Amino acid sequence: MSSFSVTRPQINTLYRSFIRYASEFEDYNFRHYFLRKYKTEFRKLKEENVKITPELWNSYQKELDVLKRQSAISKMYHFDRLVVERLDEKHHK
Amino acid sequence: MFRQSFRQLVRPVATRSLIATPRFTFPALSNVRFLATGSTLTKEDVLARSISVLKTFDIKQNADTITPQTEFIKDLGMDSLDYNDALVALEEEFDVVFDDNTANEIKSVGQTVDYILKNYLPAQELLDKEIR
Amino acid sequence: MFRSQLIHRVLPANKHLLNLRSVSSTAFLSTSQSPISNASVKSTPIHSAAAAGAGAASANASSTIPQPPKGSSIEFKLSKRDPNQFGSRPIYLDMQATTPTDPRVLDKMLQFYTGLYGNPHSSTHAYGWETDKAIEEARTHVANLIHADPKEIIFTSGATECNNMALKGVARFYGKTKKHIITSQTEHKCVLDSCRRLQEEGFEITYLPVDKEGLINMEDLEKAIRKDTCLVSIMAVNNEIGVIQPLEEIGKLCRKNKVFFHTDAAQAYGKIPIDVNKLHIDLMSISSHKIYGPMGMGALYVRRRPRVRIEPIINGGGQERGLRSGTLAPPLVAGFGEAARLMASEYDADHAHILKLANKLMDNLLSIEHTQLNGSREQRFPGCVNVSFAYVEGESLLMALKDVALSSGSACTSASLEPSYVLHALGADDALAHSSIRFGIGRFTTEEEVDYVIDAITQRVNFLRELSPLYEMVKEGIDLNSIEWAGH
Numbered sequence: 001m002s003s004f005s006v007t008r009p010q011i012n013t014l015y016r017s018f019i020r021y022a023s024e025f026e027d028y029n030f031r032h033y034f035l036r037k038y039k040t041e042f043r044k045l046k047e048e049n050v051k052i053t054p055e056l057w058n059s060y061q062k063e064l065d066v067l068k069r070q071s072a073i074s075k076m077y078h079f080d081r082l083v084v085e086r087l088d089e090k091h092h093k
Numbered sequence: 094m095f096r097q098s099f100r101q102l103v104r105p106v107a108t109r110s111l112i113a114t115p116r117f118t119f120p121a122l123s124n125v126r127f128l129a130t131g132s133t134l135t136k137e138d139v140l141a142r143s144i145s146v147l148k149t150f151d152i153k154q155n156a157d158t159i160t161p162q163t164e165f166i167k168d169l170g171m172d173s174l175d176y177n178d179a180l181v182a183l184e185e186e187f188d189v190v191f192d193d194n195t196a197n198e199i200k201s202v203g204q205t206v207d208y209i210l211k212n213y214l215p216a217q218e219l220l221d222k223e224i225r
Numbered sequence: 226m227f228r229s230q231l232i233h234r235v236l237p238a239n240k241h242l243l244n245l246r247s248v249s250s251t252a253f254l255s256t257s258q259s260p261i262s263n264a265s266v267k268s269t270p271i272h273s274a275a276a277a278g279a280g281a282a283s284a285n286a287s288s289t290i291p292q293p294p295k296g297s298s299i300e301f302k303l304s305k306r307d308p309n310q311f312g313s314r315p316i317y318l319d320m321q322a323t324t325p326t327d328p329r330v331l332d333k334m335l336q337f338y339t340g341l342y343g344n345p346h347s348s349t350h351a352y353g354w355e356t357d358k359a360i361e362e363a364r365t366h367v368a369n370l371i372h373a374d375p376k377e378i379i380f381t382s383g384a385t386e387c388n389n390m391a392l393k394g395v396a397r398f399y400g401k402t403k404k405h406i407i408t409s410q411t412e413h414k415c416v417l418d419s420c421r422r423l424q425e426e427g428f429e430i431t432y433l434p435v436d437k438e439g440l441i442n443m444e445d446l447e448k449a450i451r452k453d454t455c456l457v458s459i460m461a462v463n464n465e466i467g468v469i470q471p472l473e474e475i476g477k478l479c480r481k482n483k484v485f486f487h488t489d490a491a492q493a494y495g496k497i498p499i500d501v502n503k504l505h506i507d508l509m510s511i512s513s514h515k516i517y518g519p520m521g522m523g524a525l526y527v528r529r530r531p532r533v534r535i536e537p538i539i540n541g542g543g544q545e546r547g548l549r550s551g552t553l554a555p556p557l558v559a560g561f562g563e564a565a566r567l568m569a570s571e572y573d574a575d576h577a578h579i580l581k582l583a584n585k586l587m588d589n590l591l592s593i594e595h596t597q598l599n600g601s602r603e604q605r606f607p608g609c610v611n612v613s614f615a616y617v618e619g620e621s622l623l624m625a626l627k628d629v630a631l632s633s634g635s636a637c638t639s640a641s642l643e644p645s646y647v648l649h650a651l652g653a654d655d656a657l658a659h660s661s662i663r664f665g666i667g668r669f670t671t672e673e674e675v676d677y678v679i680d681a682i683t684q685r686v687n688f689l690r691e692l693s694p695l696y697e698m699v700k701e702g703i704d705l706n707s708i709e710w711a712g713h
Contacts, residue, residue, distance in 0.1 A: 033669045
């Protein structure tokens with residue numbers, strides 16, 4: 001396992017996928033939570049120069065799968081938007 | 094990526110716990126999208142809308158002075174994470190998805206504009222194709 | 226409906242003619258005795274004047290949100306925003322009642338509704354083995370969060386069942402020689418009600434008072450412990466005011482006196498650090514839906530060394546070490562386990578986030594005049610902020626707040642319109658208890674929501690106070706205590 005290494009573009013792609021799926025949640029609170037979570041986590045990984053172990057990489061892949069499924073499910077059930085949500089708002093931010 | 098149009102379809106009749114058909118999950122549809130080139134957007138439109146998206150980010154340069162040559166990292170002072178946030182925001186704005194290779198190589202605003210122009214599919218055409 | 230009565234009473238606010246009893250604190254209790262029927266309130270011109278005066282728009286007919294009783298709400302336009310551009314669903318700030326199910330929890334649960342449907346107690350085939358394995362994994366996650374052994378976790382239907390099981394179970398097992406139980410006045414209804422039941426069975430119960438901070442006094446507890454005391458049951462975090470009882474001291478005292486210590490940790494589990502060994506906890510009630518897990522699920526921690534024996538309430542096939550028979554529900558158990566795992570892995574991030582938002586909310590609300598925080602400022606779980614707004618009736622404030630989901634206290638008692646017994650125990654009078662609102666902040670609350678709530682509350686408190694003749698008198702410098710209230 002000593003040969004395991006993750007390149008910066010791979011991390012960027014992973015990060016982009018998290019942000020993409022997180023912002024696809026229809027639910028305002030879940031969307032903002034997952035955006036906040038992954039932005040904070042990847043910022044920390046970058047600033048502290050954390051070494052990506054195979055375990056960490058695999059667990060991120062699993063989390064990404066969960067996010068992919070759950071953001072899709074979130075889009076299947078519609079509820080009114082919250083009073084803090086603009087009706088014309090795009091999800092990013 | 095179909096969210097916008099999908100929502101337009103569903104919203105007017107959406108009630109509190111309406112179960113909508115998960116149409117957007119059909120993989121074949123997303124292939125259709127990439128083949129299409131029938132864009133009705135002009136380069137100027139895309140640039141202007143891109144700039145208004147970039148305005149919502151914490152950038153080094155006055156957003157009004159952004160040109161196609163402006164580079165995300167060098168000129169706007171973004172790091173790789175900010176840049177990817179911006180890219181996803183642009184994806185949402187235009188309902189496109191940057192493929193991984195392109196996304197990892199793009200440097201300037203102009204490159205995103207070109208990619209968007211090439212891959213953008215207007216909502217109405219998208220609906221037509223979906224219905225067919 | 227209650228609120229509109231209030232408005233009706235308050236609005237003819239010529240204070241010389243005012244029927245003072247109708248705004249005195251006792252009147253808040255007396256909706257049923259009110260001479261004004263609801264029907265008459267609705268047709269009262271005064272009330273529509275109130276609505277117009279509030280700048281109220283008519284309720285959005287297309288809204289799908291269940292509406293409060295007609296005529297009972299005041300709508301406000303926040304000056305900064307155009308309501309037509311925003312959604313209509315209220316902000317959820319009632320995290321002590323229940324929490325939204327985390328999508329990661331749901332993801333775990335869905336496996337069991339789509340493929341893993343075996344009975345975990347079927348030991349003859351793979352379908353049973355796979356769900357059994359999932360249940361044991363969940364048990365480990367639930368145990369790890371409180372440094373317990375997985376064998377000490379008994380799955381139940383929720384914290385209410387746990388509290389019943391702990392109190393009645395211990396009492397009935399040791400009841401031949403030990404007939405005394407100690408609890409506190411601010412416990413959850415299900416603990417108090419179980420105690421009442423045990424009293425009927427011949428047990429003696431001591432209900433410890435709390436100080437104005439909401440904390441029990443250790444000397445009181447020490448004095449209350451007798452030779453025949455079998456159990457002390459004190460909640461970890463109060464559901465209404467969020468105060469944390471001195472668990473470690475209670476645990477030590479109980480262990481020294483060889484009395485079992487049960488704590489209702491429904492609001493505490495996963496939200497404050499708990500080590501059952503360090504705190505000498507013998508039994509602990511845990512709820513799943515307070516930690517972003519599924520409803521209808523809970524667990525009772527029952528210590529094995531030194532062993533705590535309990536008489537089961539539910540008998541049957543002998544599942545859960547014979548203490549709680551009945552087929553386990555793998556989707557709920559696995560969801561609960563995942564929720565517990567996430568409470569551990571997200572603890573630091575959640576805690577920092579909740580603390581930041583709660584402090585912002587608390588500071589801003591307390592900067593409104595005549596407000597106070599209920600319960601201890603230091604010994605508290607930050608995600609539960611209970612504030613009293615003097616000269617405002619809490620229920621009317623809640624009714625005026627269609628856009629924020631809040632509660633004036635426990636979900637179990639808020640329907641009754643009784644003032645909170647918890648706040649009474651802190652020494653609050655009816656008026657204060659009635660003017661209190663609980664704000665619950667959780668993992669999924671955003672700063673934007675908190676900002677909105679601060680604005681909305683500030684605006685509405687000011688508005689309702691303008692209607693209040695009491696507040697008018699206060700502003701004129703009249704000491705309310707010097708007034709003699711006329712009775713009927």
